[in-house]
Amino acid sequence: MAVSVNPDVADAIPKLVEDGILPPQLAPRLLRVARGELVSVHGELRALLYAGVLMITGGVGVLVKENLDRIGPAVIAVALGLAAAAVFAWVVRVAPPFSWREVPSPNLAFDYMLLLGVLLAAADLAYIEVKLTPLGANWPWHLLVVSLLTGLAAFRFDSRVVFSLALSTFAAWRGVAVSHLGTGIWSGEANAVRWNGIACGVLFVVLGLALKKGGRKAHFEPVAVHLGWLLILAGLASGLGESGRWAIYAAGLLVCGVALAVGAYRYRRFPLFAFGVIGGYAALSRMIVAIGDVEVLGCFWFFFTALLLIFGLIAAQRRMREPL
């Protein structure tokens, strides 16, 4: 929806047509939008559909949790399976043919119905695993199964949202809660989780680069690479609080951060550049803070280096020319 009526644009359009810059046939529609006479609710409808999917999956989650004994496991499992199958049947029916390239959604609801189907199927599998324990002590493997099936659905139906869910489910299989990234939940946790997180990150980055290089679903690359680098940097950053080995993690974070920033600068990858700068700066600051006299030295360090960084960033953005 247009944020507001835009009289400046409405004034400019006739002048641009008069000057021969804007094709006259375009002007009426552009004018209607600028005057607020024609308003698109496309974004709002998408947001509401997304909210609807969240509410349905939330309701299903509560149903399974609260009515387990009353309804019975078989009924719940079958009902969830049928619901997921019904949604997938619709998705398969309207889906365009498969392509390794980006495929436009056939309609507004397609992406959200696919997400709903995947979530219902995942809930069903998780429920069956919890109640009937077919995998026994190896129950976490069901996360891998869900991740692979979700990934397949993402590739077949060309959904980046579902692909991100596949990656985060894979990380969950390795004990890494992607949804808790940046909330400090990793600090003080098992070393194994940290290294699993870093390994998942490397795998995602490699996967993303392979997709791009192979020209197969190359538009999935940013999802995999961004999530991968987030996992790598967050994994290393979580070690900065370790009493004995923080310096190793700080050095690793510094090297990775700087390398990422340099690479991102070269290839004009703006969010990755930001990740690298923040990671490198955090590592360097951790080293300085360890020297002692946190108050005065810390304030001086943070002022002086932030100032240097500001000038560096201004220079970098002049060369990188990020689109406005």
Place this chain on the structure above:
Amino acid sequence: MRADATQADRNAAVRSAARSWHKAGAIDEATLAAIEKTVPYDRVRVGPVFRVLLFCFTVFAANAFFGFLWLLFFQHVGSEQTEQTALAVAAMVYGAALVLLTEFQIGTLKRSQGGTEAATSFVALGALIAGLAWWVPDQPVSEMAALVFVISAVVLFGAAWRWGYPIYAGLAAAALLGAVACLPFGRVLWIVLPLLAAPLLLRLADSERLPPAHRDSCNAVLIVGLVGLYVAVHYGSFEISLVEDIGAFTWRSGPASSSDLLRWLSAAATALVPAVLLAIAVRTRRYPFLIVGLGTAVASLITLRYYVHLAPLWAVLTVSGIALVAAVLALRRYLDSGPDKERAGFTAEPLFEDLARQRLLEIGATVAALSPEAKTIREEPRFSGGGGEFGGGGSTAEF
């Protein structure tokens, strides 16, 4: 706003519209270049990622510099009282210096949406408000709070007017509501003031005389005012005396009034206000009414579920979700079936919007909200001595 900044803001609106036409494929590269040549823009701007980075590091640097100066020159200057007074004076002087620095960046350096000038203005306002608030004389907490709210509102309105940041206008309106809550009949004023201001704000939001930044500021104030109005009439807020508590700066339980009539009026208004806002949004095609109407509708449904247990939570969520999806699909079909896929000036087709940004948000929300819980990894404990403990041999306390 300065005259040159105002002109630049107007030109930026046209160039931004042209870029969105280009992104949507309505115009080609050559037309975009011709428009950008015709509508010049002399401001120094940066892209969104650099803007966020520059903003954060500038806020960081500005606060660290103040801390550094304070620790070096002013700490331990005398008694605790003297030190606090010195801190307040230092904050005001520092805030004033940052105001000048912001002016220098916006004026001489011609920066706009560059991150650094927004950051210095942000720290300046924080320092000025904190410094000024310290001089508020000792009196009952609610009166002190009212004065601090008024100071904040004046400073923020001034900043929004001078520099054209809509967020400051919205915060100023919120501070004003806070100040009004301290007055007698604060709840009534929360209802009356937005109703009185709305027509004027709507007219200003369309005014050709105002630059886009000020028009957006009017919309921001309108949004805050409408939210304030809804809070004032909301049944839950009536039941816990939310507005009165904000005014008194206390937390007490109990309703705002013992009158049953007012309680019923509040319940009716909780249901009616979102409907009225959405009706106005449909009629006027105004974004503030739509966004507040949708938000308050959700809030009213949650309130209904909180006070009236019509059905179990899972049923409410699932049925509401299905109803929402069905309603959206029906609305989409209705809009698509109109002439040129329009009805009453609304269309479900994207019109020069940045869909990539919305998809990015959806991916972020999916990873944050829908990722499964991670499996628990148990690490073999390293030997640390200190006597025996349960849990050896791989057993756990869960059995």
